[in-house]
Amino acid sequence: MHHYVRPIEMTVWQLAPVGSPGAAQALRRQLATEPGVAACAVSPRTNCVAFVYHPGEVSLPGLYAAIGRYGALVIDNPPARTTPPAIRQCPVPGTYLDLLDQVKFALNLRRFFVSA
Numbered sequence: 001m002h003h004y005v006r007p008i009e010m011t012v013w014q015l016a017p018v019g020s021p022g023a024a025q026a027l028r029r030q031l032a033t034e035p036g037v038a039a040c041a042v043s044p045r046t047n048c049v050a051f052v053y054h055p056g057e058v059s060l061p062g063l064y065a066a067i068g069r070y071g072a073l074v075i076d077n078p079p080a081r082t083t084p085p086a087i088r089q090c091p092v093p094g095t096y097l098d099l100l101d102q103v104k105f106a107l108n109l110r111r112f113f114v115s116a
Contacts, residue, residue, distance in 0.1 A: 008038055011060060012050045016073040018042065030070045034058065049074075 018024045024044035031049070032040040036058025041050045049072070051063055067074055 006054050006056070008052055009055050010050065010052050011063070012048055013064075013067075014075045015042070015047045015049055015067070016075055017047050018044055018072060020044065027070055027072055031066060034063070034066045036062070 018027060021044045024042040027049075028040055028042040031037060031042070031051075034040075036054045036056075037051060038054060039052040042048075043050075049067065053063065064074060
């Protein structure tokens with residue numbers, strides 16, 4: 001038998017600028033101690049907070065209130081990005097990669113010799 005795993009949900013919110021990486025780390029530590037929060041990450045570069053939480057123990061309004069208690073502010077409408085992303089994006093659509101995977105599997109001759 002397997003162990004019972006409590007259900008989790010995830011959410012990501014845009015924050016007002018948190019300042020330094022040290023302030024983001026302090027906010028992350030404080031938010032991670034909230035009841036029902038399984039994991040939390042705060043990015044000082046993108047000013048985002050991400051939660052993995054147990055919905056039976058904490059709700060989204062509860063998480064929203066916790067952010068406010070620790071001095072951060074959630075932005076409802078994040079500003080539009082004016083610069084290109086800092087990391088390179090893959091120019092190939094994901095469906096092409098899936099198609100190539102299927103073709104590779106179809107042309108795999110080793111699977112025929114294993115059964116012989």
